[in-house]
Amino acid sequence: MTDVANARCRAGWGIEGDRFYGYRPDYAGQVTFFAWEVYAEVKQVFGVPQLRPDAFRRNVVVAGLALNDLIGTRFTLGGVEFEGMSEAKPCHWMDRVVAPGAEPWLRGRGGLRARVHSDGELHRGPVELIAPGLLAFG
Numbered sequence: 001m002t003d004v005a006n007a008r009c010r011a012g013w014g015i016e017g018d019r020f021y022g023y024r025p026d027y028a029g030q031v032t033f034f035a036w037e038v039y040a041e042v043k044q045v046f047g048v049p050q051l052r053p054d055a056f057r058r059n060v061v062v063a064g065l066a067l068n069d070l071i072g073t074r075f076t077l078g079g080v081e082f083e084g085m086s087e088a089k090p091c092h093w094m095d096r097v098v099a100p101g102a103e104p105w106l107r108g109r110g111g112l113r114a115r116v117h118s119d120g121e122l123h124r125g126p127v128e129l130i131a132p133g134l135l136a137f138g
Contacts, residue, residue, distance in 0.1 A: 004124075005123065005124045006121050006122060006123045006124065007059065007060065007121065007122045008120075008121050009031065009080045009116045009118075009119065009120055009121065009122060010116060010119050011081075011116050011117055011118050011119050012025045012030075012115075012116065012117075013025075013030065013116065014027070014030035014031055014116055015030070015031055015059055015116075018031075018059060026115075027115070028085035028086060028113050028114075028115060029085070029088065029113040029114075030114065030115050030116045031059050031060060031082060031113075031114045031115075031116055032057070032058040032059050032060070032088045032111050032112065032113055032114070033058060033059070033060045033061075033062055033065075033067055033088075033111050033112040033114065034053070034056050034058035034060070034061050034062070034067075034088070034110075034111040034112075035061075035062065035063070035065065035067055035109070035111065036053075036061050036062060036063035036064075037063065037064075038106070038109045038111075039051075039053050039056070039061060042098060042102065042105070042106070045105065046098055046099040046101070046102060046105075047099070048098060048099055051097075051098060055097040055098065056094070056097075056111070057093070058088060058111045060122060062077075067084075067111060067112040068087060068108070068112070070084035070112055070114075071084045071085065071086060071087065071112065072084060074117065076118075077122065078120070078121075078122045078123060079120045079121075080116065080118055080119075080120035080121070080122060081116075081117040081118040081120075082114040082115065082116060082117060083114060083115045083117055084112050084113075084114050085112075085113045085114055085115055086112075086113050087108065087110050087111070087112065087113070088110045088111035088112060088113045089107070089110050090102070090103045090106035090107060090110040091103065094106055
């Protein structure tokens with residue numbers, strides 16, 4: 001993965017340039033989100049201050065959002081509509097790139113798998129999250 005300032009999302013396809021772009025129209029992981037707070041905590045808990053956010057193989061890192069609360073919800077982030085499908089469950093790779101024990105520690109905090117429902121571009125920086133009954137900044 002590459003750290004970029006913006007990402008072009010395409011409805012039913014995912015993020016242009018991503019390895020899963022266009023994988024399947026119904027693919028639940030067209031975009032994956034990860035919480036900045038979990039990233040910061042895992043670096044501290046496992047003593048890996050040099051760990052980069054891209055080690056988790058998630059597309060978009062956000063702050064201030066309860067990602068698991070978005071499972072089963074359509075929401076708009078930065079003008080792009082998504083549907084939260086499931087947790088992005090951690091795998092054995094986490095024990096290798098973070099530290100032994102990272103995979104079980106990340107269970108329930110692995111991020112969010114989502115489908116893209118509208119075309120648009122996500123930009124680095126503060127964006128508004130809009131979901132039924134929910135309004136926050138991330």
